[in-house]
Amino acid sequence: MAETEQKNAKELPLHALHKELKGKMVPFAGFMMPLQYEGIMAEHEWVRSRAGLFDVSHMGQLEVSGKDAAAALEALMPGDFIGLKEGRLRYSLLLDDNGGIIDDLMVTRRADHFYLVVNAATKKNDIAHLTRRLPGHISVREREDLALLALQGPKAADVVARLGAEVNTMTFMRGNPIRIKGSEIWMSRSGYTGEDGFEISVPVKKAEKLARLLLSDPDVKPIGLGARDSLRLEAGLPLYGHDLSPVSTPVEAGLTFAVSKRRKMEGGFPGDERIGRQIHNGTKVRRVGLKLDGKLPAREGASVFSGDAKTGVVTSGGFAPTVGAPIAMAYVADADAADGTALEVEVRGKRLAARVVPMPFVPHRYVR
Known part of the structure; x- marks a missing residue:
């Protein structure tokens, strides 16, 4: 199966650059993607302290x-x-x-x-x-003619400013066209790491030139899928197909904020009656954050218990470098979803102590 998946996977516009940078390529969502370059832990910590460049052109x-x-x-x-x-x-x-x-x-x-x-x-x-x-x-x-890059980390704004782009007035969740070295690109102050940063939409023909330009800054290193996942997990950001699916509603997934105030009152979107009832009356299950004791991480599919009763299942999990402990997201029964609730997660046949904690696990550092 893995060989077939790899054979059928498409190459990103920057595939040759990833190979040149010694990226370990793996199939993901139909594309060959860089999993890591120097190592997941080192790349994770680099994004937390400097700026990391992600190729997200598969989106x-x-x-x-x-x-x-x-x-x-x-x-x-x-x-x-x-x-x-x-x-x-x-x-x-x-x-x-x-x-x-x-x-x-x-x-x-x-x-x-x-x-x-x-x-x-x-x-x-x-x-x-x-x-x-x-x-x-x-x-x-x-727009298959466009590539998508993400520059994430506390030094991201400095890096972009050194290229002559004015970003001081651009705050989180805003975007506009910007010229860098004579090329017009679309850049928004957004991302998937919990850190400050930018997502950059650039014509495929100019993507490698821009990527090399960004990587020439000493504060920037290429970052792979592995660190992207650990960063988004610490940020409490769900991953579709794992933490989100047609089985879950926005309320159950803890995403009620995505239902705008006017729409809560007016409705007019698919499932509005069900979602409205859940907003007012609560749900049977909820997505929560878990922090586990010890060092052994819980992975997707691990069962969550309250006493002897199974209360839910882990949808994402791993060791969180910034937290220094294993963390996870899980859907659990509403009665067990309050912060501080003591639970257990079954990992390799053993029950590990865990407790429900607020998300994000690491505070967001968006510029608002």
Whole structure:
């Protein structure tokens, strides 16, 4: 299976550069991706202290345009897009008719269209869903001519400023076109690590030049999937296909903030009645953060117990370098979801002591 997956995986636009940088390439979401370069722990700590460059070109970049596109998108997602100002980003959720999560994504209003960044593994299904459910006059265009880079870490803004880009007025969840060394790119102050940083959409033909330019800064190193996962886990950020799926609603997943205030009152999105009931009456299960005793990490699928009764299952887990302990996300019964609740997680046939803790595990350092 692994050989077949690797054989069928596509190459990223920067594949040759990753090989040159000695990246360990592995199949992920249909693409060959760099898992690590120097090592996951070292790369994780570098992003926490300096700035790391991630190639996330496997993500889908879509443009949605047409008359009343904002209202059309609101019929599929619970965000307020009519009130979204130009250059502003909004985290949102594509929902099925029962309120289950089809995908989580970023939506940006630009001058004449909405720019969506969707997960690689769900990209084809997302495009099909949007095309099928949006009115015929609304266009959905996949921008396969664009690469996507993420520069993350406390030194990211300094790095970009040294290239002549003005970012002082750009705060978290805002974006705009920027010129770097004569090339116009789209850059937003956002990311998936909990650190300050930027996501950069750049034409494929200019991606390697920009990547090399960023990597020439002594504060920047290439970072792979391994550290990206440990960073997002410490940040308490869910991963679709693991922590999110059509089985879970935004309320159960702890993402009620993605249901905008106006939409909570007005509804008009898939599953609005069910989600509204859960907001007011609670849910049977909830996504929570767990901190485990000892050093042994719990992985996805591990059972969570309250006394002798199974109360839930781990959806993401691993050793958290910044925390210095194993952490995990899990869905557990609502009665066991309060912060401080003592639970146990079964790892390799043994019950390990754990407790429910607030997320994020490591405070976010966004510039607001």
